[in-house]
Amino acid sequence: MAESDASRVPPGVLPEAVHQAVRPGTALLRLVTSQTREQVLDGAWWPRSRDIGAELPSLIAALTEHLGPVLRVGLDTDAWEDLPTRLVVDDRVVHIDSFPVGDDTILITRGDQDHFSLLVVPPHATPEAARTAMARAVQAGNVTQAEQILIDTGTHRAPPVPAEEPRTDRAPGER
Numbered sequence: 001m002a003e004s005d006a007s008r009v010p011p012g013v014l015p016e017a018v019h020q021a022v023r024p025g026t027a028l029l030r031l032v033t034s035q036t037r038e039q040v041l042d043g044a045w046w047p048r049s050r051d052i053g054a055e056l057p058s059l060i061a062a063l064t065e066h067l068g069p070v071l072r073v074g075l076d077t078d079a080w081e082d083l084p085t086r087l088v089v090d091d092r093v094v095h096i097d098s099f100p101v102g103d104d105t106i107l108i109t110r111g112d113q114d115h116f117s118l119l120v121v122p123p124h125a126t127p128e129a130a131r132t133a134m135a136r137a138v139q140a141g142n143v144t145q146a147e148q149i150l151i152d153t154g155t156h157r158a159p160p161v162p163a164e165e166p167r168t169d170r171a172p173g174e175r
Contacts, residue, residue, distance in 0.1 A: 029062050029118075030134045040145060044137035045106060046121040046130045052080045052096075053087070059106075060089040067110055070094055074107035079120065104146040104156075119146040125155040 031043035047055040052075065060070050069092060075083060077098040086095050097107075108116040119137040121130045133153040136142060150156040 028130075029059065030138045031066060032138045032140075039138075039140065039142040040117070041105070041119050041137045041142060042108075042116040044119040044121060044134035046125065046134065047123055049123050050079065050081050052083055056087055056094075056096075057089045060087070060094055063108055063110075063116075064090065064092075067108070067116065070108055070110050072097060072107075072109035074099060074109070076100065076102055076104070076120075078102055079104075104150055117146075119149060122150070122155050125153075129153045129155045 028046040028048075029043060032039060032041070045059055047059070049055060056073065060073070063070050070089075072095045074097040077083060077100045079102070080098075083098045084096055086093050088094075104120055106118045106120050108118065110116070119133060121133050125133065133149050133155055136144065136149050136153070137146070144152075147156065
């Protein structure tokens with residue numbers, strides 16, 4: 001993001017074109033600042049696309065900087081394109097577990113049993129909706145599930161529309 005773009009935006013507020021303005025390889029991430037970890041979610045992530053190979057390395061690098069080495073990532077199979085079983089990020093192997101859960105979260109594991117759950121804001125979200133969803137996810141004492149946060153902010157991923165089935169009620173000779 002250009003210096004002049006950042007200077008026009010109040011501190012702590014994402015610019016309107018944040019998805020396009022941040023340089024590639026930058027993770028749009030918010031983490032809970034409380035030490036209690038009593039809320040449902042530990043943070044929120046807003047990827048630019050559904051290409052996990054392009055999006056995950058910057059998230060892992062940012063999380064490693066704040067939380068320490070990340071060993072595993074759990075993702076919803078249906079939400080991402082071409083999920084690998086592992087990625088190498090900064091010379092470390094990160095294992096990727098895929099689950100068909102559709103719960104709008106990503107699970108991060110560091111150490112043996114230390115898990116972090118992040119809301120995944122869909123790439124198509126508007127900056128305003130993304131800011132709102134991310135703020136709700138990191139709000140102290142939050143007990144709202146990820147899916148409900150996305151529904152409330154209008155960014156929920158719509159279920160896939162089934163392909164239209166061929167009609168079988170045609171009259172004889174009708175094509």
